[in-house]
Amino acid sequence: MKLKLRIWRQAGPEAAGRMVEYDLDGVSEDMSFLEMLDLLNENLTERNEEPVAFDHDCREGICGMCGVVINGIAHGGSATTTCQLHMRSFSDGATIDIEPWRAGAFPVIKDLAVDRNAFDRIIAAGGFISSNTGSAPEAHSTPVPKREADRAFDNATCIGCGACVAACPNSSAMLFTAAKITHLAMLPQGQPERYRRVKSMVAQHDEEGFGNCTNIGECAAVCPKGIPLESIAQLNRDLIASLFKADGKQ
Ligand code: SF4
Numbered sequence: 001m002k003l004k005l006r007i008w009r010q011a012g013p014e015a016a017g018r019m020v021e022y023d024l025d026g027v028s029e030d031m032s033f034l035e036m037l038d039l040l041n042e043n044l045t046e047r048n049e050e051p052v053a054f055d056h057d058c059r060e061g062i063c064g065m066c067g068v069v070i071n072g073i074a075h076g077g078s079a080t081t082t083c084q085l086h087m088r089s090f091s092d093g094a095t096i097d098i099e100p101w102r103a104g105a106f107p108v109i110k111d112l113a114v115d116r117n118a119f120d121r122i123i124a125a126g127g128f129i130s131s132n133t134g135s136a137p138e139a140h141s142t143p144v145p146k147r148e149a150d151r152a153f154d155n156a157t158c159i160g161c162g163a164c165v166a167a168c169p170n171s172s173a174m175l176f177t178a179a180k181i182t183h184l185a186m187l188p189q190g191q192p193e194r195y196r197r198v199k200s201m202v203a204q205h206d207e208e209g210f211g212n213c214t215n216i217g218e219c220a221a222v223c224p225k226g227i228p229l230e231s232i233a234q235l236n237r238d239l240i241a242s243l244f245k246a247d248g249k250q
Pocket residue numbers: 157158159160161162163164165175176179219222223224225226227
């Protein structure tokens with residue numbers, strides 16, 4: 001395949017960025033999107049030009065490091081991660097626009113790589129439990145009803161990629177925050193700090209400069225892990241309940 005790529009190039013956080021055009025030949029439809037960028041970078045390096053900076057790690061859809069806006073849609077619109085998107089989804093001769101996540105709380109570090117430390121600070125504000133760690137407990141020692149166990153597991157699959165923020169017109173991180181809150185709210189181990197957790201994580205979310213949720217739903221549409229809008233409803237229910245309920249342990 002032959003492609004025309006239009007890529008956001010930005011030398012650093014304070015530098016002005018712009019779209020730069022590249023022609024790329026020899027792309028196989030079996031390549032992943034990141035392997036296609038690797039090929040471009042090999043060509044740029046051979047020509048003594050600066051390669052394009054982009055984030056990646058596992059390349060298996062599990063770490064959440066990769067993520068770019070492809071033709072205006074976070075992760076390209078296939079409800080998968082950028083690393084799991086394959087070039088067979090594009091036509092020979094296609095023009096592809098590639099940009100970083102656009103959100104004030106995710107400043108650009110360089111080219112397509114953005115700083116997502118704001119997510120780490122939201123987790124640090126409450127995304128943990130106080131149970132003792134150690135060897136795995138016997139599986140049936142703390143029974144969890146199947147419906148709650150399934151919801152906890154489904155929400156725990158959030159990989160923190162940030163596509164929900166990039167897709168949201170308000171740059172809200174509510175889907176991400178809601179996934180963490182719902183995961184722990186469904187489990188007995190999450191109860192001791194349940195109401196402190198939601199207050200503290202939502203306060204940190206706002207402090208980081210993410211916008212509020214207005215139920216548009218773009219976040220859930222691009223989420224590679226299928227985190228549903230219902231999780232934001234759970235966050236809202238817990239946030240309202242936190243005004244009236246105190247945790248058992250302070
Ligand atoms: S909720 Fe979905 S889109 Fe948002 S960070 Fe988690 S996995 Fe990524």
